Amino acid sequence: MADGFQERTEQATPRRRQKAREQGQIARSRELTSMAVTGGIIAIFYFGGGYFFKSLTSLTGSILGLQFGRDPIEVTRIAIIGGAKVLLPFLLTSVALAVATSAMQGGVVIRPLTFEIEKMNPLAGLKKLFSMHGIAELLKSILKFAVGAWIVYYVIRKDLKVLPTLSAMEMGEMLRVSGKMIMSAMVIAFSYYMVIALISYGVERWQNERSLRMTKEEVKSELKDSEGDPKIKGRIRSIQRDIARKRMMQEVPNATVVITNPTHLAVALKYEDKKMAAPKITAKGAGVVAAKIKEIAAEHGVPIVEDKPLARTLYKLDVDTFIPEELYVAVAKLLAYIYKLKGKI
Numbered sequence: 001m002a003d004g005f006q007e008r009t010e011q012a013t014p015r016r017r018q019k020a021r022e023q024g025q026i027a028r029s030r031e032l033t034s035m036a037v038t039g040g041i042i043a044i045f046y047f048g049g050g051y052f053f054k055s056l057t058s059l060t061g062s063i064l065g066l067q068f069g070r071d072p073i074e075v076t077r078i079a080i081i082g083g084a085k086v087l088l089p090f091l092l093t094s095v096a097l098a099v100a101t102s103a104m105q106g107g108v109v110i111r112p113l114t115f116e117i118e119k120m121n122p123l124a125g126l127k128k129l130f131s132m133h134g135i136a137e138l139l140k141s142i143l144k145f146a147v148g149a150w151i152v153y154y155v156i157r158k159d160l161k162v163l164p165t166l167s168a169m170e171m172g173e174m175l176r177v178s179g180k181m182i183m184s185a186m187v188i189a190f191s192y193y194m195v196i197a198l199i200s201y202g203v204e205r206w207q208n209e210r211s212l213r214m215t216k217e218e219v220k221s222e223l224k225d226s227e228g229d230p231k232i233k234g235r236i237r238s239i240q241r242d243i244a245r246k247r248m249m250q251e252v253p254n255a256t257v258v259i260t261n262p263t264h265l266a267v268a269l270k271y272e273d274k275k276m277a278a279p280k281i282t283a284k285g286a287g288v289v290a291a292k293i294k295e296i297a298a299e300h301g302v303p304i305v306e307d308k309p310l311a312r313t314l315y316k317l318d319v320d321t322f323i324p325e326e327l328y329v330a331v332a333k334l335l336a337y338i339y340k341l342k343g344k345i
Helices: 014-022 030-064 072-104 122-129 132-156 159-168 171-212 216-227 230-254 288-299 308-315 325-342
Strands: 257-260 265-270 280-286 304-306
Touching: 014 171, 014 216, 030 072, 030 171, 132 159, 132 171, 159 171, 230 265, 230 280, 230 288, 257 288, 257 308, 257 325, 265 288, 265 308, 280 288, 280 308, 288 304, 304 325, 308 325
Parallel strands: 257 304
Antiparallel strands: 257 265, 265 280
16 A cells, blocks of 8 residues: 555654654644733733833823923833833733743744745745635634624623713723723633633644654654664663663672672672583673672672682673683682682582
8 A cells, every 4th residue: 555545543753743843843722822921911910900000190191291392202202111111011921921831832943044935925825825724714713803802792791881981080090990891801801712722722732643643654664764873773772781781780689709800890600509500690890880780799798709810801701691611610719719608618
């Protein structure tokens, strides 16, 4: 069966996920970002409402109190500084929450700038905008906004009766009443966006997982390529060495004797009479590993004997191998010494 007609039944491999991430293919929900920003603005209103209304009242009073014919530059300066004091907390909070929400959904992906002539073509952009997917997304956005606006209106419709009377109120009272209405509307909007965001993010993740699925042939091909990668090979060898070293250390307590250099090398031998044809090397190491072997041997009462020539010779042999015949005599003398100490002979 051709690869193009195979069903994508396999979960995405880590390599496939990494490539997708580098290309910006990550499950993201714009509604989740909107929810976070709305929640942040509500928090500012709730905890810093006094500062906000005080700054807004001061700004409005300053502008209205300016004499007619005042220098336009001075008026502009006052408006900009006052406006910044009012709006800056909202802008900074919105940006910070948007970035944080994006990072939580999959991190911030930074791709190197590349010149793609297709993106310079306005017809391609229009084609994308008016594609079925683009139209569907536009209609969904309009529908979500319309439903949200209707919910907000339905809940605060009684408060809207106060709007005609705002012009007759003092500035402070007008800002307090309008602020209360805005707060109510934003809490409702936040609740609505929270529901939409959770549903949207769940759908986005599901769709992203489906798009990352692979065929069996793709998995096999990627595995074959990965095995040829020097970095991955090195990583595999490192893991294998760690496993072998851990297993080797577990054999040290069962050793008959540990032969040392005395400081640089350590080789553990095991011999069971009538069960083994010859002594076997169960562990060996140099430097830090040698020190660890001696430490474990001492903890479990395994004899440690210094024999530089024998230790160097045995260290050249592989773990889990029996010693060669030419070493029988030297090892036999050493074992006889150990058995004599233990009172076995």
